[in-house]
Amino acid sequence: MNGGAARALLDVRDLKVGLPTRRGPLAILNGVDLHVKEGEVLGVVGESGAGKSITGLAVIGLLEPPARIDGGEVWFDGARIDGLSGDELRRIRGARIGVIFQDPLTSLNPLYTIGFQLTETIRTHMDLGADAAEKRAVELLDEVGIPAAASRLNAYPHEFSGGMRQRVVIALALCANPRLIIADEPTTALDVSIQAQIIGVLKRLCREHGTAVMLITHDMGVIAETADRVAVMYAGRVIEDGTVAEVVRNASHPYSHGLMGSIPTIGARIGRLPQIRGAMPRVGAVPAGCAFAPRCPDVRDLCRAERPVMMDGKATSAACWQYSPRWSDAAAATGGAAADG
Amino acid sequence: MADTPLLQVEDLAVHFRLPLPVAERAMGRRPKVLKAVDGVSFAIGKGVTLSVVGESGCGKSTVARLIAGLYRPTRGRVAIDGHDVTAARDRTRAIRRRLTMIFQDPQASLNPRWRVRDIIAEPIRAFGIAGDARETSRQVDGLLEQVGLAGADGEKYPHEFSGGQRQRISIARALASKPDLILCDEPTSALDVSVQAQILNLMRDLQDELGLTYLFISHDLAVVHHMSDRIAVMYLGRFVEVAEAAALFAAPQHPYTRLLLETIPDLGMTKRDREAVAGEVPSPIDPPGGCAFHPRCPHADERCRTERPDLRPSQSGAGGGAVACHAVEEGRLPPAPSGEAADG
């Protein structure tokens, strides 16, 4: 295991998710390995189709059929949770793992007041009476920064703005003092100025409560200022894992390196952005060997033949052959990478 | 004339009347008016990129659509190379040819039932640019190659391409009529960052090669910073600040611009606590009186609440900047937190 004294709260090992189709199963996740330690914020970053949201859904048992877990293990707090029944998973969700989705509107029931939804969730997962639950609901709304919380209990979700709704969703996720929150693109639907507020709330609360967070997003900026550690996903696998500063400034995997470079920043104005040619392979068309090989500037025949496992890179671990002792023996690729649009 | 700007917009505004339920109309209630764009003026010279930046609902996309002729303006004037094209009948074929548009969603901006070849050929045919079918086909091949696709890709349908490739097809279509001005409505917002870099690079290469002028609409300040010569910051239907790109990032004047700059998530700011600014964008249906930003502004006073500031040239801003802020005008704003964001 990639070191660290703190015990892994969530440990995902070689997780495979497939979608059965008439042309045979489509592999959506090809063996995801990641872990979240107690109280830590793990950023899971990747481009659309990399499998980051599917990973989150698979962990909490919310995969939509016919997609299903085809292999691997999910351990939470020392117990294996991937084979659990719907009821058992439901008890874990909410009580011990909170969930925040991208669109706050779909996470809230439009027919019930905010107060009802909060107290309902609190009483489902905690042994509290009606008054105590309501008191806790007000506390929670207060904590997530909703002004005049007590008076907003009777409001319906549509009476809140997008940013306020996402605050309510965070309050809902925190209801039962979970150990882990899985946040899937929590700020993507929001404007930048609101994004900052929501990220701030999330960070502060998790720090105060000691809650670990698995923050799934495509936005490296959000990861950079929120996460302790980053797992970079590509074509259904984690291809780099390291502290946020190292991944941003000194990525080991050529994909992460290219990804960080291609983000425009306001720090420096340059003529051309460094770009990675081509696009991520579609699900079902992932090449054998390293999935990044067709786009890699430094590809060798070894990369096309065999899939690399995680190895110790510069300061992070990365699934790239150049950190293997076999790299120096590997012949440079014949023909180089295909140059496509 | 040499100093005629390619695109000139004066006091452009569009007000949408929101439909009322029949019952309320019967009670004599007047329909609410959404002032999506409320008096915007600017000019873009040839070969320049002007970006309009703002949060969702501020009216930036509507500005592009007004210039494209997709909405009829409530008031104001749009001129292209000195020709007034505010009225639809003044949009001659010769003028239409010179202005095209790239849209945000590469999925919805290409007709799914058309082959890529026909999609790109549509403007060529509409403007009679190619003499015959063979010439059309030759031009389409050339355009596909120009945006980094292969001629054979023309035989395929849009769904066979990835998002980035679809946006390339969109760009090829926009180039087909050999335009001078391209209105880019959030062209990379729906794309992944690595693909975004490809598209942004392509757009800049094309600009250098063809001398294109861009009106670039975006909510992403980092992208805007990368692409623009000049930047206009928009809030609730009006420009609050216009400045040269470098000046805007080095010394933002308007409090809203400062807020936006402050909230950019940036790679360089690892584990930094962003300054969370209170409040959210108010509804454009009932915007606050006076300066629309005053409820969120830490420097607002009585004048800001009652009197709407106009866009005035700023004294301190170099390079023809303009700000609509009483506090800036009166000099009671603390100096901009300059340098922090724009060194390097």
Add this chain to the structure above:
Amino acid sequence: MTAGPANGAASGTAPGTAGRLLGALHRGADSDLAYSFRRNPVVVTAAIVTLLYFFGAAFADWLAPHTPFDPSTLSLGDAEKPPAWIEGGDWSYVLGTDNQGRDIFSTILYGSRLSLIVGFSAVIFSVVLGVGLGITAGYFGGWYESTVMRAADVQLTLPSILVALMVDGVARAIFAGTDIKTDATFAIYVLIFAIGISAWPQYARVVRSATLVEKSKDYVAAARVIGIPSWRIMLRHVLPNTMGPVLVIGTIDLALAVITEATLSFLGVGIPPTQPSLGTLIRVGQEFLFSGQWWITLFPALALVLLVLAVNLLGDWLRDALNPKLR
């Protein structure tokens, strides 16, 4: 969904017309629609039955063992023969004969032809009318849209058979006094119009809402920016993207139109017995039901049920297969 690297797949193949055709055929045979078709034996059976009907109707002149409407070939000696497998039957009249000695099997072939012609023409008529009104209503909006859609609402409150009956009656009243011949051919035209006019509102509604969706997409905006005229945008851009649901409704509607035709003919306001459709055959035959010649009405009725069932099953399958939400 197409899998595979997005680039380069086509660069190896020659793009000529033949290659294009082969590619389209391959895509067709490989598509989700073809797959869901092959996997569904009921639908395959329904399709075969429907095709058999089309075939029988199209080639009735050659397939029919007798020419039932040529009086010179009829002989009353052959009248009221039971089906071949029953005592007194004759294998040259497989399904028996009617009171005038006409071969039931042959009349069914000719009757199906007429029913299908009327059904198809009525569907095409209502599709053209409904789609035309729906797409213009959705595209232009305003008072025009309100007028068209309210008219559709009003008509939808009346049962379609009632509308058809009214139109049929009015047409007959109008043309009765004129010198236009009110013969069987004329009756067919009136029927097509009557059945067709009763079905347009559903097409108009579906196409209007699909048009509203498509109109707001940016490919329409892109066409507008370069100044493509509205009629061309509607025809070339919007229309092809609204045809999915029209195909589904059209198929189910074909079955309905055949039934409506049969009903009208059964009620005696449809096609006259000189050139009978399935409905007319059933009506004529039911007079003999109580005198024991059950086959005269039963076989045409079975033929009608089978045809309508097959077409309906096809329509249902098409609706499910084209609806991504149900997959």
